[in-house]
Amino acid sequence: MSLRFRAMLVLAALCALLLAVAVWLGGAAVDTIRRNDAAALAREHALFQRQKLLTLIERELALAQRFAQLQTTRAWLAAEADPVARTRFAAEAEGFRRAFADRAYFVAVDASGHYYFADDRTSAAQPRYTLSRGKRDDGWYYATLATVRDAALNVNRDATLGQTKVWFNVVVRDDAGRPLGLVGSGLDLTRFLNEFVAAGRVGVGNLIVDGRRAIQAHPDPKQIEYASFAKARSDKTLDRLLAEPAERAALAAAMARLKAGAPVATLPLTLSGAPREVGVAYLPSLDWYVLSAVDPVAARVLDEAFFGRLAMVGLAVLALFALAASFGLDRLVLRPLGRLSRSVEKMAAGDYQIELASARRDELGALTRAFAAMAAEVRRHTGALETRVAERTRELAETNARLAGAQRSIEESLRYAAMIQSAMLPTAPLAEAFGDAHYLMWLPRDTVGGDACLYRADETGRLIGLIDCAGHGVPGAFMTLVARAAFDLAVAELGLADPAALLARIDAILRAEFARAPSRLATSVDAAFCYLPADGSPMLFAGAHLSLFVAAGGRCVEYPGSPHGLAERRTDAHRNLAVELAPDAVCTLATDGFFDQAGGDKGFGFGRQRFIALLAELAPRPLAEQRAALLAALDAHRGDAPLRDDITVLGFRHALPPTH
Template sequence: MAARWGLRGKSVVALLIACLLALVPAVMLGWKAMEDIRTHFGLAFARNFTLLNQQKIIAPVIRELALSRRLAESVVTQDWLLSENDPARRALFFREAEGFRADQHNYSYFVVVDSSRHYYFNDSSSPLSNSPRYTLSDTDPQDRWYFDTLARDETYNINVNYDAKLKVTKVWFNMVVRAGNEKVGLAGGGLDLTEFLDQFISRREAGVTPMIVDPEGAIQAHPDTRLIAFSSGSSGQAKHHVYDLLANDQQRTALRQTLRQAETNPGEVETMWGTIDGKEQLIATAYIPQLRWHVLSAIDLHAAQVLDSRWIWPLVGTLAGLLAILLIGFAYTVDLLVLRPLRGLKQSAKAIAAGQYDSPLPRTRPDEIGELSSAFASMADQVRRHTEELEDKVQQRTQALEAANREMAAAQKKIGDSIDYASLIQRAILPDRQLQASLGEHHFVLWKPRDVVGGDFYIYREGPIDSLIGVVDCAGHGVPGALMTMLALAAIDHAIDSVKSHDPAAILRETDHVMRGMLGQEEFTHSLATNMDAGLVRVDHQRKLLHFSGAKISLFASDGNDVREYKGARRAIGDKRQGDYQDVEIPMETGWTYYLCTDGFLDQAGGEHGFGFGNSRFADLLRNHARRPLAEQADVFAATLAQYQGEQPQRDDITILSFRFD
């Protein structure tokens, strides 16, 4: 049951809705202002964070770059690369290289001799070695970084790469060693990538993703190492670009323009908006010209701690408290001025509704409620007078209805008794005992009137050498159909006596003649259906033949494998046009069962779509059950029709007469 809202509740809800309607634009404007403030401070935060990262990167990387350049430009290094196998030059180089390594942060250096392709490497994690670690090959894809570096017109490059032969991943500083104009090899150092990321990338604020990219957008450093474009610094080719992180081409184009703008203003931070991982983020970038690197910061302003939200909740709580005080005060005022007087009026109204028309009503208030009480008192007086008049009229009408109801009950009982008696008479004319005596278990009858009585019946006549079996479906059902069966039975009996044989076609023609003679002169036959369907079978026991003739009723036969239909004439008996009824001679075959069926069975609605049972479904029913004993067939036919019918009402009277001769 739905909750009933009183005036107090409705007034409070109305005030609450009004407050909410006023708060909605205020909240929207406040939210817009909050977003503007968040964006303003977010831009400042992005610039400061990016510049801070830039300085964190510049200091160690510039230092390592300067040391690598010192090693590459050393005369000792150049002399040894020109004569790798000279013992004196070799010893002098490695003494100087050890001093270089002591100055480096990661205590590592490498040298590649172009003439021999020998690769020398020393760091603090392995013993000092004056022998090459391995020899580079221009056919080995893992060594392409060296040949690509020499092929490029650059004095150095910074490359993030995994050396599979040394099994180390570093930020390599590749310096080209020249002797005059000749490139004689490479030299430089390397920063450990893990330590580099831990120091500059991984220790980041919530909602902030720092990155390092080269001018082509290849990712050199990222919290997710799977996105780093290894070897992009030396080869110029990369699989992972920062552009791939953006949502569409328009944003990618904007980022390229932002990077170019940052390159023209190395000391400035350029910003733009982009969508990364499905979230709109502020992207800030600063360019380090010495390293040819861009420092990027992708900031989700809703996740990053741009604003301190601790002051928001006290403000929200204060507003909620003020709103609650306003609602409580308003509810108390409504109760005092409106609800209490109305409760007094309500009690008086309940008393009047219970029949206490003398209940006092408050009329002293000089306001709308007082006027309402006066109007209600006048209405109560009128209701009292009308109630007394109505009670008198109701008593009179009740007495009249009770008398009419008694008369209707008596008439209904007479009609019911008459219909029951008619049913008894109709059942008495059916030849059940004759069929049982003559055919016994070789026949069954399924007879289901739609009402207590119906318009279907069946006949059986036994002669010296033959017998006559038939079913008749008179127009109509219920009492009209039952009365038609009496007329039809009399006409058929007269036709059999007149024909003096069991010839089915002759009997149908004579019955049609008799029915037209009995009903042809009556005016009501033009507006009422007085026709009937019939199917007759003469059984010639001596010659083992069946003679069938029908008026819109077919004879079906089946041996369980095949189904045959012997159709009757297209015109019913008593139709507007006289039918042409002919005999069909059928050999009496062992194992075959014969069926006469009215249209009530075939036209019964049912199934999923409410269609009629139909001839095809009836033929399948015969084919599946024709070999059963006839007593079982009656139950199967009735059950099958009931299942198909479902919740649909019975449309017409149903009759099936089946017989077999073994």
């Protein structure tokens, strides 16, 4: 990814971040302005609706109060059965009926409980029904007399008349203050809601509550608490529309301020789950509160087209800024850096003939001049270095040639030594003495090794054995020469018939030879000898840290030698073991390199017990097949792992030799 692309990407990300911040801030600002404008609209609308309601109600209430103060009204209520009083009342009441907004009036006589109602279709000649304290629907009448001194408004449905109205109830009293009944009029609730509650503007709604916050008017008539003052407890209250206790407390505090004389209050409320800015105004004469709820979004209190144009202008300014910043960044930074980058690539490719110049007085100019000076210095050092490298190359070539000659000499010497060591193995004598009844596996870890096979025979019998000297490679090979010389000397002195005595004599010779050797050098020798008497008596075995394995009849028995090797710090008393051999028995001598060879999934050694089990399994087979099977098992176990130690395995079946 180029620097120009990354710079443009960073610039684009910065512009996107600025745009996101601007959108967030703009959104927050627009939301704040919208809420403030909605609150102002709610405040003005609440005052307007309050005044509109006062104008509408005060006229009707004033007419109802004048209607109640008529002498004819009081006289008839006091003497309902007097026909003259009835006639005089009816004449004057008709004029008031036509003056009321709904062209209707009602009269409730306290003495008889008769309820009269007159409108354009019916007269008040006869009572429409009789009020009773036991009827729930008539509770409004008795509650009004009990709680109202002069007049009150009540939103109620008269089931008998089949009309739901905002009733203006005025108490008529005699000169002594005793109630004679109620008179008044009413406004059809549908008309009232259409004229007052319907705001006439999208996103604005009105409602009225009383001092207990019981709903008196609502766009949805189902939310109205009818005859609320006749009920000890109202269910349809404004509190039910508010979900949060904090909002209820805020509304109660606002209503208290209004009752104390504040003209209007505004506050945010969540009505029926919808956020609204609410203006509240108070009507002291009725103890009613007018609420105007404004939806800030639906009411369109902002000129959204203006803000849209403002946003487009902001985007255009941001785009121009991005273009200008991109052009300036490319001209002032990216192009000079591009020239420096191409120069660096040329130097990386080996072209140091670079000429750079800059008249700029800023950091990039200083960087360009410093790079040009560095390129010149690199050219000078490169020339000197190439000269020195050529000289060192010639010297290294000469040294390598000498080392290669020495390596060839060493390899030729090792191959010659390996040929000599291999020739020293008693291959021919073993073949002559045992024929197909033996095998020898000799696997040095390096070109030469520290293992050797020994064989001697005379008229009394045959001696066969293995030695495993400390060390590998050339040191191990030299150790075998020393051990072989000690073996020859011991045989010359003691003969073949006592393997244990031979081990003791070889141990003494080696200790004498290595008495002056540094203690840190390993000079131990593991050895094992088997003496096969010519007269057919049992085979004698003696070993120093090496064992004899005899396999026959599906079993393999290990005859261990003494625990320590020859020429070690501790000296063992070696002894001969007489071993009776079955006719089909296979005797095996092996150095510990076979057991210790690492391999398998976990890198463990081949193992002595596994070796013994394999010998028992292979015992019936011909000796050549046994050698091949052992070698295959070893290769399968070690896989690609190198040999850890020299490996020598000697196997044979004992048979009496021909008479010499």
